[in-house]
Amino acid sequence: MIPGEKVMTVAVSARALFDFEEENRAFLEEDPAGYRALQGKRLDLPARPGAAFSLVRKLLALNCGDAHNVEVAILSRNDPVTGLRVFASARHHGLPIGRAIFTGGAAPHRYLGALGADLFLSANAVDVRAAMAAGFASARVWPEPSPEGHLRDDGELRIAFDGDSVLFSDEAERVFRLMQLERFIDHEVRNAHTPLPPGPLKPFLSALCRLRNGSGSPVSVRTALVTARSAPAHERAIRTLMAWGVTVDEAMFLGGRPKAPFLAEFGPDIFFDDQLRNCESASRHVTTGHVPYGINNEAEVALQ
Template identity: 60%
Template sequence: MPVTLDAHQLVVAISSRALFDFEEENELFEARDDHAYMDLQRQRLDVPAKPGAAFSLVKKLLAFNAEEPRVEVVVLSRNDPISGLRVFKSAAHYGLDIQRGAFTRGASPWRYLRSLKAQLFLSTNEADVRTALAAGVAAARVMPQSARASEAHPDELRIAFDGDAVLFSDEAEQVYQRDGLSAFQDHERAHALHPMAAGPFKPVLQALHRLQQAQIGSMRVRTALVTARSAPAAERAVRTLMDWQVEVDEALFLGGLAKGEFLREFEPDFFFDDQAGHIASASAHVPSGHVAAGIANP
């Protein structure tokens, strides 16, 4: 009987450069000299790569498998098979139980997301991220130069989400972009009792909520909504989460304030936002990923 991934598992696909720090090696790859890149990776097969921006996120997600398999992490990468071997060896060095991977040597790997039934795709390649989002998979472009996650919460997975175009649809953001802040506030006040449609990351939040409710070993989940919304538009965001029967532990309604310093205090293992400006503010303090969805990302 063929092996299948459990339908109840959270399946995360991640590129090698999002998981590990391959920035030095990537300079050769960007120069279109893939043979030099492969030679360098071959020379470093037994040298563990340094942790990358999404390393802490992956390490903590895999820690939820202590009692039974709940999370599957698969490497989905434009790297070549030789570089893929280094990825597997580096993962083993750090005790990451990553057994599956697809390495496509420059070709887009996103097409394997459907076969994997992945709910989340993290990559440093914007084109792959946009294609995955268009196919209905939650995806974010990892900023490889982001600050690394804090080590202050070893037994707590912390993830922060923007609201509009990330957890929620960009319906309200379209009003804001077209008609301005006052019209946005009026629209949200008038629709406060009407839940927003789902954004691309609703399934990810739901999966985290299931992990949170499971109370697995010593690992815990802590989530935060970090949004430019403020009152009165805050009400619709909260009521939407209530309608979904999904909880977040913290909600920061910042009314347009820069998010970076607030995220520095929350100390997430990863933050997702659709606005490039917010990601620029956040990535100086925490691991961050750009969700190229909605009207802000034509």
């Protein structure tokens, strides 16, 4: 990290980091005693890696020598006793995590500001929406354990982003939803030199670019834009990134084709998308984070 730059901080829930799905099935919101008792019996049993494990391990590997580039903090609804198992599991797997907040069932997102979090990852959709509403970049991680192939330590951190409603605002997505495809393309061509407003994960991409340029770590960072856009609507996306002074290593303009096969080839440690159907498809191949932002998520919010 360049001297004076802010350390990138990622907050992750215990259930996103470790495989607590069996224990979670014993959880009752009105009476969590059974869940806590089960966790208490397993304090000396290290939890298996969860969906966000590979991402967190590689983020922490960006701390090289005396350089402190990334901070990972556990932010969890678990009680402090269960927190003993969480910390023990982190030690078992060699994750140098020292900071954690266990809220005992209270909403965790209120601590994101104090942590200075650049990103919040959780398997709890309610917590993610609350964090997003409070202005924090957040994603709901599919809680299935990471496929074994994605636990490999290959020395490269790979992260893939959808464009509209993730890196960019939902401005263009609203045009697409409210107009015909032809009118959307015409709108984007006319505005090709007008940068799109930033979306919720733009600051996270900017932080990754700073790490890539100045971490000094043996772990490299590779990013990809994976979007349903196609030419000629691609130009505005690229020019927006140029205007922000950030870059991606790969850009996939898929013209509406399914993203999952391309993601399987890229092999990201996490892929971020705003549309649930894309997330559900991608999660069969790669760790996926749903970003509940923009017009595609407004109907879901209205139903809650």
